[in-house]
Amino acid sequence: MPATELQPPALQPGTLRVIPLGGLGEVGRNMTVYELNGKLLIVDVGVLFPEEHQPGVDLILPDIAPIRERLDDIVGIVLTHGHEDHIGAVPYLLRLKNDIPLLGSTLTLALVEAKLKEHRIKPYTLTVREGQREHLGPFGLEFVAVNHSIPDALAVAIRTEAGMVLHTGDFKMDQLPLDDRLTDLRAFARLGEEGVDLFLPDSTNADIPGFTPLEKDIGPVLEAVIAKAPRRVIVASFASHVHRVQQVLDAAAANGRRVALIGRSMVRNMGIAADLGFLKVPEGVLIDFKKAGDVPDDRIVYMSTGSQGEPMAVLSRMANGDHQIEVGEGDTVILASSLIPGNENAVYRVIDNLTRLGVKVVHKANAKVHVSGHAAAGELLYCYNILKPRNVLPVHGEFRHLTANAQLAIETGIPAENTFIAENGTVLDLRDGVVRMVGQLDLGYVYVDGSSVGTITDADLKDRRILAEEGFISIFVAIDPQNGRAIVGPEIHSRGFAEDDSVFDAVRPKIVKALNEAAENGVRDQHSYQQVVRRTVGRWVNTQHRRRPMIVPVVIEA
Amino acid sequence: MPATELQPPALQPGTLRVIPLGGLGEVGRNMTVYELNGKLLIVDVGVLFPEEHQPGVDLILPDIAPIRERLDDIVGIVLTHGHEDHIGAVPYLLRLKNDIPLLGSTLTLALVEAKLKEHRIKPYTLTVREGQREHLGPFGLEFVAVNHSIPDALAVAIRTEAGMVLHTGDFKMDQLPLDDRLTDLRAFARLGEEGVDLFLPDSTNADIPGFTPLEKDIGPVLEAVIAKAPRRVIVASFASHVHRVQQVLDAAAANGRRVALIGRSMVRNMGIAADLGFLKVPEGVLIDFKKAGDVPDDRIVYMSTGSQGEPMAVLSRMANGDHQIEVGEGDTVILASSLIPGNENAVYRVIDNLTRLGVKVVHKANAKVHVSGHAAAGELLYCYNILKPRNVLPVHGEFRHLTANAQLAIETGIPAENTFIAENGTVLDLRDGVVRMVGQLDLGYVYVDGSSVGTITDADLKDRRILAEEGFISIFVAIDPQNGRAIVGPEIHSRGFAEDDSVFDAVRPKIVKALNEAAENGVRDQHSYQQVVRRTVGRWVNTQHRRRPMIVPVVIEA
Incomplete structure (x- = not known):
């Protein structure tokens, strides 16, 4: 609106x-x-x-x-x-x-x-x-x-x-x-x-x-969870949440654990925050990620990103067994962050996969580990x-x-x-x-999108949504424009349409016939021939498959 | 896993x-x-x-x-x-x-x-x-x-x-x-x-x-909201939730309002439930949707589906101004249902659009109108x-x-x-x-999907996701297989790729050249020629646009 x-x-x-x-x-x-x-x-x-x-x-x-x-x-x-x-x-x-x-x-x-x-x-x-x-x-x-x-x-x-x-x-x-x-x-x-x-x-x-609860109420919860954790602890939060990271550092220190930061944005931002005095790092707590593997499992806390289920972030990769830290039985993951609406499925998929690996997952729904x-x-x-x-x-x-x-x-x-x-x-x-x-x-x-700024339009996104829902069928045919006779093709290909390309054997003769009829009715231009192909294939796929893939006809004059 | x-x-x-x-x-x-x-x-x-x-x-x-x-x-x-x-x-x-x-x-x-x-x-x-x-x-x-x-x-x-x-x-x-x-x-x-x-x-x-709270605790809340509503009330819930509909009927009756059911599944299921005695319809409360327009605005409750933001359901269409009931200032919508994870964005979009139209929206987050x-x-x-x-x-x-x-x-x-x-x-x-x-x-x-059962594979869905994220580029070329010379084409088309097709002028000569070189290197079969096209276009689009659309090469022998 x-x-x-x-x-x-x-x-x-x-x-x-x-x-x-x-x-x-x-x-x-x-x-x-x-x-x-x-x-x-x-x-x-x-x-x-x-x-x-x-x-x-x-x-x-x-x-x-x-x-x-x-x-x-x-x-x-x-x-x-x-x-x-x-x-x-x-x-x-x-x-x-x-x-x-x-x-x-x-x-x-x-x-x-x-x-x-x-x-x-x-x-x-x-x-x-x-x-x-x-x-x-x-x-x-x-x-x-x-x-x-x-x-x-x-x-x-x-x-x-x-x-x-x-x-x-x-x-x-x-x-x-x-x-x-x-x-x-x-x-x-x-x-x-x-x-x-x-x-x-x-x-x-x-x-x-x-009223939004106090940030400082989270510290004791983090400390208690870390105290009870039998092996490694991984805390995921936003890479900019200096206060949250501060509380993790303090809770780790109180439990005699070292903390390794993982992820480019986490390391960069906390480096800046520490340099400027916004993050107070307890003496000897931080350890470089590369050396963290030498610390016993019950003496380490990893601080990572990925609390929103972002597929490429550290936490999702751990949950998929696709990170050098192979989490499992006895490990504890704390999602110390909000759940931004729209990310629920992704986050719950991460939680399920971690649970499946034997990891104990602590999050907003079962412990007070986040405030807005x-x-x-x-x-x-x-x-x-x-x-x-x-x-x-x-x-x-x-x-x-x-x-x-x-x-x-x-x-x-x-x-x-x-x-x-x-x-x-x-x-x-x-x-x-x-x-x-x-x-x-x-x-x-x-x-x-990639290196393009502003070239993507809402029409392009509509196309993408149609492609996602239904896939596409492309039809290439080179014709004699005078009589509509197919000289090359129809070559028909589909992706995401989810039927074997052999189903198109049924529609190929219909296209040839429709082009001929169009020529007999006086059609001569490329655009109209393409419309004929689009209509013919669209009608067939709707009747036969009750589907509406994107139809991409290319008719050229040979 | x-x-x-x-x-x-x-x-x-x-x-x-x-x-x-x-x-x-x-x-x-x-x-x-x-x-x-x-x-x-x-x-x-x-x-x-x-x-x-x-x-x-x-x-x-x-x-x-x-x-x-x-x-x-x-x-x-x-x-x-x-x-x-x-x-x-x-x-x-x-x-x-x-x-x-x-x-x-x-x-x-x-x-x-x-x-x-x-x-x-x-x-x-x-x-x-x-x-x-x-x-x-x-x-x-x-x-x-x-x-x-x-x-x-x-x-x-x-x-x-x-x-x-x-x-x-x-x-x-x-x-x-x-x-x-x-x-x-x-x-x-x-x-x-x-x-x-x-x-x-x-x-x-x-x-x-x-413990899950009592269903009967919802009735008084519904009754209070309906009592205070200055104009029409629309309640959205699941089309199978007989008890919830019962409470809406009772709350409407207590407030001297009629109730009209909207939507095929709601009408069908409640008809069955009433016929079998599971839904007890208070005397004279139900009114056919077609006649509901004759009832004064402060005397009617509509009971509809669409509480999950489903785009084609009654409530979404109302929120988009795309339903014969045009909601606005003074109307009240009650979402008397859970919010199934994954539907948050769709539901909040409906709530926002209704709010924008001046509708008061009552839902789980601001009133006790649902229990599990x-x-x-x-x-x-x-x-x-x-x-x-x-x-x-x-x-x-x-x-x-x-x-x-x-x-x-x-x-x-x-x-x-x-x-x-x-x-x-x-x-x-x-x-x-x-x-x-x-x-x-x-x-x-x-x-x-449509009338197909079981023909869609996970590979098709992967294709659809790539199409959604990146769109596709199709390249058609008919060649002389002996020397790789392009006889028709390269014809290049794209959808969802979000750039004007004129950008392809730059890659067309690269394709022609790559095909010729492949022929000189002894390539003769269609599959290898198609690989050459895929690689050429893929490399170009990645370098020039930092994107990875699906590339669909079709090389045929003319």
Whole structure:
């Protein structure tokens, strides 16, 4: 149900325009554009991971059509934190113009720089920290500490002549965080006193009642599981979850075990986090994966990726007996992560295969080994009451999350007409404390597949889905265009159609006959001959096999 | 990780052989074969629904290879209850021999007969009820009432000279069921006193601690939601869940609303259930769907299918604005069903689209509108303690469910060596109270796609997955086999590859050159020429596009 396109009016000087390009109606590819007096400020440039109806797609990028011709007007990109859905598309934007300044915290920029290095891009960066203020053209920025499932996350307050905006990025409000770095509610209160004209909060968990449990409650559970494990322990989590890895390191140390990190992204990110002091490695606990085999089985913990059942990740390969660590009886695997909707079958397949090998699998469903990184409804209510924003635009979430978040705002007394449920491409203008929806741009999905960016269309994906469901039948025939006589062929081949090619013996004469008849009826052009072949084969396969494979006729004149 | 094949020894007279053909390591296509003295008894013949890695497959049947040549030896098929995963493959078996007697309860047989009618098969049936005993060849059967999410479910005790088996089918132990028909623990106790040699229990919820909540707790929630609904209410559930529909009818009646059933399977099944007295329709509540539009919006409840996000079901079509009932602001949709793993994305898409239309969506995550139909761990412990079976073979579940169920058995004191984790095709022999695993048959998946049964192979599905991920490139070329000169073509086409066909201009000369060189190197046969084309195009597409589409070369001699 895409929104109807509505071109916004020309932007007047002194009015702030807000256009979310991604992250609304989806969990991923977060990107918001702010425009004032001809200058653009961008907050986050993330990727979205494909669902099963987008086969073969590696990544999905925000559609930057509205700013593609205006890259020179961008004064900077603020990155709220280092997760892929907030920084993953930065390389694709910097490919177009590599000197746009990136602003973010120490850890966020370190992760972006490592990523950009793989794309051979050296960015211009400005490291900022909580409390810091910066000016970029007409935008006054103030950074505010927030707590999330990756350290060093920042919200950003944007002061302009049109009013003040608070953009949270992802956050929760763990009141006893491992690193003592709270979401700064004192700053929220101060901003609230000053007057927040537009608030853009994280909506991911807005439909979950109550409060996200404490991250620190997980440590004792991990420690108990590791204490009882008779042999090796493998913990799988996200490669960016520094706090979770911290708890694994601590739990291992408490049990006299060493820890080996497995997987390129895990090793790289934790190296960065340790170098910057975000990960505190207990003395002598870490061991190189290559040497881990020398440690006795009951003295080692492996920390890996693959908690979402990704087929190529370490954990799936272990479960398939396709990894150099051959897990079995007595080993324990802990999935210390959420189960992202859509990954259930893959994750349960990994759990089943591990169980089959004799491995004990501990996961969210049978032990408290994960908490979310996002604020639940109860926490969001605190925010609304502390900030008392004039207008609210919930971001980062599926439609149901945005709606739930808006409902929370309304329950705290924000007028419903000041609460905006928007889509990607919705254009909102702020002036004198008043927000108006003034347009709707028609944005698409930009698919990355291999080295192609943006060449895959939704029509191609539809073709792929048909191919997946039904396979295809290709028919090649070279004819005399004057009489439709087949000179070479019909050569008929199929894949995924799941019948022996000998079944086509029955349809070959029908094609020859149909081509002749078409010629007699005056058909002369290639396109019409191909239609004749398509219809003939389509009718036959539907009648005989009750199936609808893709039919690919190629008729050439010989 | 398929088990290694091991042919069982010839079966001795007086020994009972048990071979599960489906339902182990999966949730679906339940089917167990019992053999004694040359005769076969079958319990359940269900279907399995495909997962996303089995694209285009409609249904998956049990592999009946071990009994295909022995249909005349089958003395009967016991059907424990009327769910698709227990009766859905009956038509495919009866197609091979339509006079095998079917035994089941009134409702179960009525549902099977309706299904067989669509396949134009009129079966031989024997209606049985709880407490009833029957003899079929060497098998003495006693039927026992069990409680499940469809009425009239039966467990079956099988008495033989080799020992007694209790096969539960699906069940739970709701202690206050809507229809007062309890799982008959007195009968379980009596069978336990007599001595159960082998127990085959439902494992679906064995890994869920505690007890399945009462079905009757749902009624008040439904009633409260309907009472508060300002306009229409649409309830989606399974088309076989008579008790759930009963609660919707009662809640509607209590609120002075009429109920219209939507969807062929819902109307058919509830018609059968009402005719047989399993559904008690309050006076004047039901209204034909065609007349429901005349009822005021705040006086109607629609009862539909589609709670799993199935794209063609009523609810998905409503959510897409593609159904004659146009839902919108003020309407309420209740998803009164479980969320089967793997369906999350589809279901959430439906919820999002409904929310976008202004509909209020009530589902398991935000209200208590569903309870499971299967016994959780606490209930299974009761069973083990009441029955004290000598041996246990957990059935109906993924590997992790079977393992969890076996663990429960062991915790109640059943020796681990008497607790069998089997796979489909495992052969177990029972004699003198002793069960032995004596073989492992190599069974496959039998896929139904359109009108083809069993012609689709795993290789075809692999092809379909490659086509889905990458699309294909077909190359046709007619050559002079003596010198490899292309006479017609190369004609190159692609689908799902997502690049304009003009990109192939670059590879066409490479193909011509490679064919010539191959001829110079002595290649003469079609297969080798095709390999040359495949390699040439494959190398080009990998280098230029970093992609691996399926390459379909057709070289013919002109």
